Amino acid sequence: MTDHLQTLKYIKSDVLSFWVSSNEEQASFNGYFYSLKQCLKKHLKIDNAAFLSFEGNSLIPIEEMASLTIETKLNAVSWLMIEASFYQQKVVKIPYIIKARQAYSMMTDMVLFQAEGKHPIGVLLVEASESWNDFMTSDYGEECIEILSKVLQMMRDNLDVKINEDQYRKLYNMTDLFHSTMDIDLILENVLKNIRDNFPEFNVELILSNDQDRHTTIDIKLFDYLSERPATIEAFVSGELTTELASDLNCRLLNAPIKGRQAIYGILQVSAPTTYLFSTTEKDFVRMLAQASGNALENAKLYHQSHRLVSDLQLINETSHRLNMRIDIHEMLLFLQKQLLKSFQPMEVCFAFKKNDTFEVTGASTSLFNAEEGQTYIKHVEQHFAQTNDPLFIADFSRLTANQIEYRSIMAIPILMEEKINGFSIVLHKEPYFFSFDSFKLMQSLIHHSSLAIANSILRTQLQEMVDLDHLTKLYARSYLDQFVEKSLEYDQSGMFLLIDIDNFKRINDTYGHQVGDKILVQIALQLKETIGSRGICARWGGEEMSVYVPNIKEQEALELASAIVEVIPSTTDPQVTISAGLITWDERDRPASSLFFYMLIQPYMKRKIVGKIVFAFMTALIKLMYRQIRRNAYGCTNNLP
Secondary structure, three states: OHHHHHHHHHHHHHHHHHHHHHHHHOOOHHHHHHHHHHHHHHHHOOOOEEEEEEEOOEEEEHHHHHHOEHHHHHHOEEHHHHHHHHOOOOEEEOOHHHHOOHHHOOOOEEEEEOOOOOOOOEEEEEOOOHHHHHHHOOOOHHHHHHHHHHHHHHHHHHHHHHHHHHHHHHHHHHHHHHHOOOOHHHHHHHHHHHHHHHOOOOEEEEEEOOOOOOOOOOOOEEOOOOOOOHHHHHHHHHOOOEEEEEHHHOEEEEEEEEEOOOOEEEEEEEEEOOOEOOOHHHHHHHHHHHHHHHHHHHHHHHHHHHHHHHHHHHHHHHHHHHHOOOOOHHHHHHHHHHHHHHHHOOOEEEEEEEEOOEEEEOOOOOHHHHOHHHHHHHHHHHHHHHHOOOOEEEOOHHHOOOOOOOOOEEEEEEEEEOOEEEEEEEEEEOOOOOOOHHHHHHHHHHHHHHHHHHHHHHHHHHHHHHHHEOOOOOOEOHHHHHHHHHHHHHHOOEEEEEEEEEOOHHHHHHHHOHHHHHHHHHHHHHHHHHHHOOOOEEEEEEOOEEEEEEEOOOHHHHHHHHHHHHHHHHHHOOOOOOEEEEEEEEEOOOOOOOHHHHHHHHHHHHHHOOOOOOOOHHHHHHHHHHOOOOOOEEEEEEOOOO
16 A cells, blocks of 8 residues: 555656656647656556547547648547446546557557546556556555646646747737738738748638739739639638638648628638648637738728828819810810829720710720720620610629630720710720729729719810801801911911802702702812811801811912812702802911901902903902002902813
8 A cells, every 4th residue: 555655656756747847848748648658667567558639529649649630530539439438437448449450459458537627638548567457456546547637637738828829929929010000011921921830831822802902012812703612702701711622722721711890801721731630729820810910901901091082082183173174175085094094004095985876986095996906895895885874894804705805804984974875984904803993983983073074075065066167068157267267377378268159049049949059058068178178177158158268278279279179069069050269379478467358358359250260460459559568369260260
C-alpha cells in the first residue's frame, strides 16, 4: 500500500514537472503525451503506449493531429463504437475494434481521460505490465487517472488559449490597423497576409463583388454568378462559411464571406489539398478574419463613397452649369464627351440622336462608331431602347452575342425628350466588369441632368431653323441672308450675288393654281441647293424671287455659275418655267460698305429685266456715280443668256 502511494506521489511530481516546463517551452499536446509516456515507463514499466486524441466524435492518433487529412479521418476510430466500454470505469480491456488494427495489436488496456463535465480528452492505449496491473487495481489507480485527466484537460485548455491568443492577437493588430486606415489596398493586403501566415502552404484568393474599386493594386478576382462554384455562391448569398471538395480542381475549398453590417462584399477563399480537413478552430479564425475585413472594407467604402458623392455632385453641377450656357449642340456634346472620359475612363464614347426614325451618330462620338465594327453595339442598344426606356448595363457583352467582339463592358443611357427617347449615349471598355454599378448610377444622373439642356438646345436649334429657313422652299430666309452677306463683306476676299425672278409666275398661278406654283418654287429651290452645294447659300428673297450668294469666287467663275443656273432651271421644272437673273460681283478692291447698298444695285436692274444682254457699263456708271470709292460689275441675264 505504501509503495502504491509513493508511486502516485512520483507520478504527481513528474506531472507537475512537465506541466511547469511545458508552460515555459510552450510545447504541443504531442509533447505533453511524450512526457507522460516517459513517466509511465519510469514508474509503471510501460514500454508500449499510444494516445488517441478526441476530435469531432473520432479518436485520432495524436501524432497525426498536426495535419489532419481525409484519410486520417476515414481511418479514425469512432468514439461512438467504444463509448459504452467506459460506462462504469475508466480503465478497461482494449476492445477488438482497436486491437484488430496492426499498430495496436499488442495493446491490452485502454484508459479514458475525461474531466468532469467536459468532452473526452482522449484514450490511452497501453501494453500492460505487472506494475501497471498492480497499481491500477489498487486504491490509488482511479485517483491517478482522475489527476491525469485534470492535468491533461488543463494542458489542452492552456494550449487552446495560447493558440487562440496568438490568433486573436493577429486579429486585434489587424483590426487596429483597419480602424486607423481608409486605404482599401492596405486592408486587402493585410487580409491576404494574415491568411497566408496561418496557412502558408495553401492558396488564398480574394473574390470581390463587381462594385469594388477597379484601380486597386491588389490581385483580386471579381465575383461572377455565372461562373462561380455553387458553394462559393452559397457563401456569398447566405453569409455563412461553406466548404467544398473540388475534385475537378484537385483541392478542398473553404469559402468565408467578407461581410459588413450592410452587405456582403466578397469571399475569402482558401484552397487546401483534397486530403486536408479544416478544424473547427481554423474555420473560426478564417470566419472572424473575413468578418473583420468586411467591416473594415465597408467603413472604407462608405468613406470613399461619401467623397465620391461629393465629387459626383460637383461633376453634375459643373456639367449642368456648362450645358446651360446657350452653347450649340455640338459644343455641348463635346463637353459631355470630355466629362464622360474623365469620370468613367471608357475607351469609346458615342452620342446618337433620332432622325427620321433612325439613330444617327454625332460628330462628338469616337471613330469606332463611324466604322462597321461600332454598328454591332449601336444596333444592340437600338433594339434595347425600342422595347424600353430603361438604361442598359452589360458587364460582359461576349455572353450575349455569338459574334467575336472586342468591347465587353457597356453602359448606355437614353436621352429623353418629353418622356420619349430622342437619342442615347454609349460608353465601352474592352475589359469585362470594368464599370461599377456606382459608375452606372452616376452616368444615369449625369445624362439625365444633361438631357434637359440638350433638349433645350435642340429646340433652340429647331426654332432658329424655323426663323432662318423659308417654310415652303427650305431655303434660307431673307434675314439670314442679310447676316451672311454682312459677314462676307467684312471678312471674305470676294463674292457674288445672284437675284432670280421666275418669268410670268402670276400666269402659272392663274393657270395651274397656287399649289402647282408652290411646287415649282420647291423644284427651283432644290436645283439651286444642288448646284451651289456648300460653296454658298441660297435664299428666298420674296414671292417668286430667290437669291444665291457665294463668297470667295472670281468674276468669270461667277458669270459661268449664273449662266448654268439660268440654263438648267427650264429642264428641272414641271410645268416648265424660265427665270431672269441679275448678277453682281465684288472683290477686295471694291468692297461694298454694307449689304443694304449691295442690294440697292441689283433692284433697278431686276425691274427692267433687260433680256439677252449683260448690263455692265450701265451698272458700273451707276456705282461710280453713287459711290466713287467702290467699283462694281453688274450683269443681267435671262434664260436666253448665251
